[in-house]
Amino acid sequence: MTDISAASVVLPRAAADKEARARLAYLDGWRGLSIALVLIGHFFPVPGINLGVLGVEFFFVLSGRLMGEILFIERFPLKKFFKRRFSRIYPALLVFVIAAMVGLAGTYIAFKWKAALTALTFTYNYAGIFINRAGALDHIWSLCVEEHSYILLALISVMVTGRTNVVRLLVVLALLAMANGAISYGVLGMGYETTYWRTDVHIASILLSAAICLLKADGRLPAFLKSQHVALVAAATGVLLFSDPVPTPLHYTLAVPLLALAVNTLDFAGSALKGPLSSRPMVMLGLWSYSLYLWQQPFYKFVDERGSAPIPMLAAVFACALCSYYVIEKPARGWLNRNW
Template sequence: MSEISATHLASPRAIVERPARTRLAYLDGWRGLSIALVLIGHFFPVPGINLGVLGVEFFFVLSGRLMAEILFIERYPLKKFFKRRFSRIYPALLVFVIVAMIALSGTFIAFKWKAALTALTFTYNYAGILLNRAGALDHIWSLCIEEHAYIILAAISAVVASRSRVIPLLLVLALVAMVNGAVSYWFLHMDYEITYWRTDVHIASILLSAAICLLKADGKLPTLLKGPYVAVSAAVGAVCLFMDSVPTPIHYLAAVPLLAIAVNALDFSTRFLSGWLSSLPMTTLGLWSYSLYLWQQPFYKFVYEQGSNPWPMLAGVFACALCSYYLIERPAREWLNRNW
């Protein structure tokens, strides 16, 4: 999924001095862990738990933390914020959709141009459950939610100046979204996709993490959540609650809050955990994560629907993703950020 730079924050007076911002390697490693869970869950599924779904939640809570830091703490200019989001996300997405539409034409996961259009307009998460779907694009539902969250959080940052008001607003909105999901699934008997592909439900993961991040920044995070083992304990608890035997709404009512606590407690974690997440393999996966996220889906569909050998398919994922990252994603981002 899309990446927001994992950085220390500049003071309000130093907003123009962007080079002073220092990258936090363990947050890149968290992103690497997220994409690793998605890949394992799709290509080497573990009985009893959907690691792919869990990996998406790891992405969402990280996005919530980083967006809160950038929009509410650093007060990053919104015009530049959206320009950088566009340069980071859209070129690689556009190329992926075009290449997939050409390459997969006539296959069992044949492309539909209407589905492609909804992917490129970030409406696939609703159109996919109401109108048109294409198997190679089904993962775009999560990217749509993240893009919608950018707009919602940016609007809140523009309208609500006081963080003391932002935090309760985010918590209330997150609670409403979580209850909305539980009601849709349990009482209206909607299935998983119709319930949890929707932004009005799934944005809770991002909003809740953003609220916890702001509580931490304001020194209001309970001392109990600042221990060196909180991040590990909360993440392990979340994984246990994401088991298939646990009712789906509980995943989002209980497990996601634990993940939101975990990603925000990384700053206080043990050297072992932060060191492991900061290791070269994990941070490298984090850098490649968006391209890996884009390109894994069609290969996963071949494994899932055709029973193909997962290892060659996974190799294909990395080949396409690395080409995407080094030939499209990174050059396009750097050129657009430099010239736009």
């Protein structure tokens, strides 16, 4: 899932394997950081910055990098690609939606069948704006954006030839999506969710990160961007630009490109950044991140809407998420990948 550098080719096999594991570790750590930001933002909000929103952007730019590597560099077969995406995402999602329907029926958190169906068909990010929504499923909007991006990037991978043409198209589409968001929110006065839940706006994060990934793979990143400090500086600046005093459209036109640059230049970063990301707690959070993402929302709603104590609710999130990961997500993914 990573590009092969000249350095890794000349390393002895054991050293190359170690480097590959380290690279995977810090990408898992980035995913762990993403879900940590979401959990902190929801259960222990920090004044002045929405860490939950920021965590979603960390997820998106990582997804853009990984999809760029898988679809355009490794040229992963699309049939196998979509099978693996399905096995990774759908079993845990299906169980979560069914459990939410059963567990939340009759509670103060309204649960609607239409909302459940749109979550399972990855249309919630539009249906939740214009038709029907349920608070326990509101986070599914971001999963919908991811799924739509898989389809678009897969189509581009088979319809557009030449890496340069692909990069140009990704950048143009990302800029159009950014402009769409700025106009919708800043000029037309649409609300935050009405604007930034939409794939035609929020896909910019994924597309831009994929474009930077391809530029890096082709050796076309400027030399100064390969400094060991670039990823840390870009990430820190991106976080600061996501603070509340900065107008919302600038979050998605200035901060997102910096986060996309940060995740793609992690390979050049020093141990001050890759070390913490590669630590076992961050890697484990990354492995559990999808189940944590699914299950945090209902318990967050109890905290946000009913004022429940955050620590017991967060403990319940981990309990449900770990059961989901070890009983549903991991076994289902392994079985489907072996037998489908």
